[in-house]
Amino acid sequence: MNSFPSHIHANNQTSFQEINYERLLALFRQEVYELLLKRKDDNEYIDLDSFAARFFNRKLTNVMKITEQVCCELKKLGWNTKLSFGDTGLFIYSSENPPKSCW
DSSP states (O other): OOOOOGGGOGGGGGGHHHHHHHHHHHHHHHHHHHHHHHOSSTTOEEEHHHHHHHHSTTOHHHHHHHHHHHHHHHHHTTOEEEEETTTTEEEEESSSSOOTTOO
16 A cells, blocks of 8 residues: 655655655656657757646746756756747757757
8 A cells, every 4th residue: 555755744844845846856857858768859848838837837937946957967967958939948959059949
């Protein structure tokens, strides 16, 4: 039988905001991971608007903190990143120049 994780104990309520941030960061990393594994080419991107709609009540500004952190992590792994489409699309690529569909 499944049970709730112990870190959501009532005594930990003051930590819930930090726990939720880590949860959302993990979800975003998972989305990036799946995109990198499944995509056909560098022209495919993360739709930040869609992620914001699903997890941040459509507040795109709240996604930016997570996006910045993940972009730094990707840079350490040899990837380049660029925001496009009015900062609603995150392109991840390994070449020197961004993909043609990134503007």
